[in-house]
Amino acid sequence: MKKNIGTKLCLYPMPVAIIGSVVKNKINYALAAHFGIVSHHHILVSLAKNHYSNMGIRENKALTINLIDEDMLIAANQTGFVSGKDQDKSNMFTYRLGETGLPIIDKAPLTIECSVIDIYEIDGFDNFICEIKAVYVEDKYLTNNQIDYQKFKPVLFEFPTYQYLLTGKVLGKCISFKK
Numbered sequence: 001m002k003k004n005i006g007t008k009l010c011l012y013p014m015p016v017a018i019i020g021s022v023v024k025n026k027i028n029y030a031l032a033a034h035f036g037i038v039s040h041h042h043i044l045v046s047l048a049k050n051h052y053s054n055m056g057i058r059e060n061k062a063l064t065i066n067l068i069d070e071d072m073l074i075a076a077n078q079t080g081f082v083s084g085k086d087q088d089k090s091n092m093f094t095y096r097l098g099e100t101g102l103p104i105i106d107k108a109p110l111t112i113e114c115s116v117i118d119i120y121e122i123d124g125f126d127n128f129i130c131e132i133k134a135v136y137v138e139d140k141y142l143t144n145n146q147i148d149y150q151k152f153k154p155v156l157f158e159f160p161t162y163q164y165l166l167t168g169k170v171l172g173k174c175i176s177f178k179k
């Protein structure tokens with residue numbers, strides 16, 4: 001029997017990523033796990049309004065989503081506990097700038113460079129609707145030019161117990177389950 005546990009957020013695990021932004025002409029980073037796929041070309045990134053990043057994202061209308069692997073976890077985690085309001089995070093990672101002038105973190109295995117085309121505000125959150133401009137992936141994670149999630153294991157996050165996880169085993173292609 002299923003038990004009603006209330007109106008809890010439970011759409012987990014979700015990938016966790018470092019959001020790169022430029023605030024007051026300086027690179028800033030924040031950690032996020034609240035994403036949404038809203039079309040084949042658009043992603044939603046949900047950031048609390050009081051975050052320092054939001055100011056720069058609103059101004060430049062751009063951000064990067066840097067997925068992380070286990071090797072990056074400690075440094076990535078730090079970006080989620082310190083605000084750019086209080087500490088300069090611009091030197092935490094080496095990076096190059098993408099076409100939108102936003103940081104593509106060298107160590108991140110996969111970076112999505114986005115322009116922000118809209119903001120949906122609700123409950124104290126800026127939900128940035130992002131158009132995918134480019135996706136940069138480490139060669140070693142590609143098979144036939146496609147991201148191979150058997151090789152690339154992005155770190156995931158779940159809210160109820162605040163734990164990080166890795167992706168698990170492959171069960172098969174969806175077409176193979178078709179009757």
Ligand SMILES: Cc1cc2nc3c(=O)[nH]c(=O)nc-3n(C[C@H](O)[C@H](O)[C@H](O)COP(=O)(O)O)c2cc1C
Binds near residue numbers: 029047081
């Ligand atoms: C695992 C983890 C996931 C997080 N996910 C989000 C998120 O999805 N949205 C959000 O607004 N804040 C999230 N945060 C909190 C921000 O990353 C954090 O408040 C950060 O310091 C904001 O930085 P800024 O003020 O420099 O923008 C998360 C923090 C952690 C540790």
